[in-house]
Amino acid sequence: MASPYTARVYQALLTRKYLTTKVMPLLASLGVALCTAMVLITWSVMGGFLRMLTESGRSLIGDVRIVWPNTGFPHYDDLIARLEADPEVEAATPLIETFGIITLPDGRTEGVAVRGVDGPGFARVTSFAETLWWKPMAEPLRKDRGAEDPRLDGRDMWRRLYENGLTLTRPDPETGEPKAAMVLGIEVTDFNRRTRSGFYIPMVIPQQTAEGGLTHADVFMPLQGELTLRVVPLDSRGRPRDVQTRVLPVANEFESGLYDIDRQTVLVRFDALQSMLQMNEGLRLAEDGPDDPFAPEEREDRYEVDPARTTAVLVRGRTADRDLAGFKARVERIYAEFAAGHAGEVPTPSVIVIQTWEDANRTMIAAVKKETALVLFIFSFISMTAVFLVLAIFWAMISEKTRDIGVLRALGAGSWGIAWVWLRYGAAIGLVGSVAGGLLAWVIVTNINDIHDWMGTSLGLYVWDPAIYVFKEIPRRIEPDKAAFVLAGGVLSCLLGALIPALRAAFMNPIRALRFE
Amino acid sequence: MSTVTRHAAIPTAPEARPPAGVALLSVRDLHKTYRLGRVEVPVLRGATIEVREGEWVAVLGASGSGKSTLLHLMGGLDRPDSVAGERHPIRFDGRPLSEMSAGELDRYRAESVGFVFQFYHLLPELNVLENVLLGAMVLHGRFGYSRRRGALRARATDLLASFGLSHRLSHRPAEISGGERQRVAIARALMNEPRLLLADEPTGNLDRETGRRILDAIAGVRGGPARTIVMVTHDPEVAARADRIVHLEDGRVVAGSI
Numbered sequence: 109m110a111s112p113y114t115a116r117v118y119q120a121l122l123t124r125k126y127l128t129t130k131v132m133p134l135l136a137s138l139g140v141a142l143c144t145a146m147v148l149i150t151w152s153v154m155g156g157f158l159r160m161l162t163e164s165g166r167s168l169i170g171d172v173r174i175v176w177p178n179t180g181f182p183h184y185d186d187l188i189a190r191l192e193a194d195p196e197v198e199a200a201t202p203l204i205e206t207f208g209i210i211t212l213p214d215g216r217t218e219g220v221a222v223r224g225v226d227g228p229g230f231a232r233v234t235s236f237a238e239t240l241w242w243k244p245m246a247e248p249l250r251k252d253r254g255a256e257d258p259r260l261d262g263r264d265m266w267r268r269l270y271e272n273g274l275t276l277t278r279p280d281p282e283t284g285e286p287k288a289a290m291v292l293g294i295e296v297t298d299f300n301r302r303t304r305s306g307f308y309i310p311m312v313i314p315q316q317t318a319e320g321g322l323t324h325a326d327v328f329m330p331l332q333g334e335l336t337l338r339v340v341p342l343d344s345r346g347r348p349r350d351v352q353t354r355v356l357p358v359a360n361e362f363e364s365g366l367y368d369i370d371r372q373t374v375l376v377r378f379d380a381l382q383s384m385l386q387m388n389e390g391l392r393l394a395e396d397g398p399d400d401p402f403a404p405e406e407r408e409d410r411y412e413v414d415p416a417r418t419t420a421v422l423v424r425g426r427t428a429d430r431d432l433a434g435f436k437a438r439v440e441r442i443y444a445e446f447a448a449g450h451a452g453e454v455p456t457p458s459v460i461v462i463q464t465w466e467d468a469n470r471t472m473i474a475a476v477k478k479e480t481a482l483v484l485f486i487f488s489f490i491s492m493t494a495v496f497l498v499l500a501i502f503w504a505m506i507s508e509k510t511r512d513i514g515v516l517r518a519l520g521a522g523s524w525g526i527a528w529v530w531l532r533y534g535a536a537i538g539l540v541g542s543v544a545g546g547l548l549a550w551v552i553v554t555n556i557n558d559i560h561d562w563m564g565t566s567l568g569l570y571v572w573d574p575a576i577y578v579f580k581e582i583p584r585r586i587e588p589d590k591a592a593f594v595l596a597g598g599v600l601s602c603l604l605g606a607l608i609p610a611l612r613a614a615f616m617n618p619i620r621a622l623r624f625e
Numbered sequence: 626m627s628t629v630t631r632h633a634a635i636p637t638a639p640e641a642r643p644p645a646g647v648a649l650l651s652v653r654d655l656h657k658t659y660r661l662g663r664v665e666v667p668v669l670r671g672a673t674i675e676v677r678e679g680e681w682v683a684v685l686g687a688s689g690s691g692k693s694t695l696l697h698l699m700g701g702l703d704r705p706d707s708v709a710g711e712r713h714p715i716r717f718d719g720r721p722l723s724e725m726s727a728g729e730l731d732r733y734r735a736e737s738v739g740f741v742f743q744f745y746h747l748l749p750e751l752n753v754l755e756n757v758l759l760g761a762m763v764l765h766g767r768f769g770y771s772r773r774r775g776a777l778r779a780r781a782t783d784l785l786a787s788f789g790l791s792h793r794l795s796h797r798p799a800e801i802s803g804g805e806r807q808r809v810a811i812a813r814a815l816m817n818e819p820r821l822l823l824a825d826e827p828t829g830n831l832d833r834e835t836g837r838r839i840l841d842a843i844a845g846v847r848g849g850p851a852r853t854i855v856m857v858t859h860d861p862e863v864a865a866r867a868d869r870i871v872h873l874e875d876g877r878v879v880a881g882s883i
Contacts, residue, residue: 117770118762125750515746518702519760519813520735522728618702619694622742 118521119529123536133537136501140541141548143491144598148549150487151590153556154480156583161476164365165469167235170422171432172439173468175461177205178346180387180417181454187446191423196438198426201229202418204381210374211336212297213327215316220296221373222339224381227276233424239362241294241308242330243270249306250557250581257307269330273360276377288380289359290335293370299329300361304570306581333358337376341386352384387417432464491601498534498605506530506613513613514621527614534606535599542598546591556582649718649853650676650699650821654711657694657703668694669705670876681847681854683867691876692857696823699855700738701730717821735764739814743826745806747798753809754794757781760816784812788842804835811842822846824856828863840866
């Protein structure tokens, strides 16, 4: 006797016939296709935004960072040397993080995050070079159909600005000597207008006159602009000292892709900021203990050499893409050796903060992940209509096919064989619908920017306006694993929808089925 | 009124008594009650009948007498009621159907029984050849069917040719006449060479001439392996084509007609 679980040819034949001769299952397939496409498009676009966001978040961090905020830690050159001696470390660079106030040419003052970076070293560890905005461009941005981006004009100025940005210097107009400069987040000054094509146009700068009036200056910040930066140095115990003020030229601007970063961050040449924060090597008054208001006024001042300090060291790994956690553990081991060599002078391994770029952006990534998950949940929930669509259609079809079920039973088909006819049929509808939906999603996602542009020009509907969003284009990549998951979900939904009708068919009384009219 | 007397005038019932020989199908004290809402409707009330190998038995009865129910129970499509007395009311080739599992009953129907229905019951999406092959597809697994595909198609084609339907192989049921549909249904029933053919009013939906041809076709079947036929009908003329006529009345086989 053949096994009751052996696949039967009649099931395949009926599945094929029902699928190709009836309109209702095609409508069910269409429903599944639309649901599948909807979920896949949503996941691909939202997932793409998440990926862009996380990559943007990584762009100015590197893979792992060692942080001791505020006061910083000394002997970082030794730490960097130890790190770079490791075969898995590609590069390491110091970074100072603090807060400051800038005064803009129009008189506004803004609170900003100030980062002191060594340009070339920073570029080796992070994507700093790619984030520099004012640089020569060979090709227009994808949305810049009219090639209106000012960087496309081929002037040598853009190359010079790029080099200035990389080194965080700008030549003194009188002597030609490079001076320490700042690189600003592209949104910091509000002097750049972001166009719908995704590029920036520098604007004339309103300036206050001595009389309190307003005039306009045709100043392009990376060429002529200067800012006043104020920072508060801290002593080695974290107590504030006198505010330090310095006027610094602007060398370039950067666009990381994260609005908050681009809006609130300025980069300053490392040595300049280190000096302003009095974190460079120098003879300084020794700090003997906490402030004591009852201490006698007279005491003997004691000076000592204070080694240069940094608040962070950024590290780029050769294997971090594959094993970020493993790379972090390696950095932790190297730091532990470093700390052992400078015991009492640098934070111990138990207190130092060593983070991966994911740890550093965890809050932001988690928020976007949750948003993506929420949107996916909503759309998946909506897609459950496909289950009920299949259920309703199958229920109706089984009513219509009641007598056929009786005939099949009379011919010897078993209950589970009958159930399998309908489950198989549901799976076939799911497969056809999912594949069609997958193809539809692929066509839409790969052409989503063109479709979006068409909607903008024809209907005036700009959903993702580059003038508002920092992303220059909508992500247009379908990840195969996600596609496979969604397609499998489509098939599974149809199987689920077919299950109840299939069981109804399976346990139908064959005599009643034969007598059904 | 004596039931014997009542049916004594039936025209050409060739035999009133079963021939000597082994009973292929034995039905003893068969009961079946259906429930219609809260009402229990007894359909068969102790029906008894024996069908010998090679015999063509016509079960003759009025509408509602339980003919079709008897046929369905013989074919293992339903299970009889459990009543005191006969534990195994239906036996096929000596084996009680009541002892068969659901899967064994499926196998029994696929292998040993061929059904012919009044309304043909062909699957409208399948063409004539596919309808005939359907029974073989049910019986054999995918690999078994694939191995025998050529032989099975040849058999189906031969069967259809023997019924004069060679030119209709690729037609859908909706594209052929009622008589042709019934011949396709007979070919389907014979496809797996069953030992027992159960026909439920096979001419009930046909005109007299077409019905006669269908009965000729059924008669022609007796030369093959499926030479045992149980046919239910309400038409005495149709029943007269059988070897023996059994009268069913109020769920019982009329005494003397067994």
